[in-house]
Amino acid sequence: MSEFKFKTNINCDSCIKSVKPFLDDAIGEDNWKVDTTDERKVLTVTTSEDEEEIIEAVTDAGFKIQKIEG
Numbered sequence: 001m002s003e004f005k006f007k008t009n010i011n012c013d014s015c016i017k018s019v020k021p022f023l024d025d026a027i028g029e030d031n032w033k034v035d036t037t038d039e040r041k042v043l044t045v046t047t048s049e050d051e052e053e054i055i056e057a058v059t060d061a062g063f064k065i066q067k068i069e070g
């Protein structure tokens with residue numbers, strides 16, 4: 001399992017509800033969380049999937065996403 005962190009524009013509970021079905025389908029429920037208190041709105045994902053799967057799921061839900069390096 002790998003942990004990935006992404007900067008997003010998922011900034012509220014309503015946004016989380018919108019992206020939830022996409023992320024749950026792509027990487028599984030309870031394998032991700034969004035820190036809406038961080039100014040970068042950090043999405044943390046623990047998965048064995050490729051990071052492109054995560055990016056595609058978030059983009060399909062209508063949100064912006066950018067990998068945080070390091």
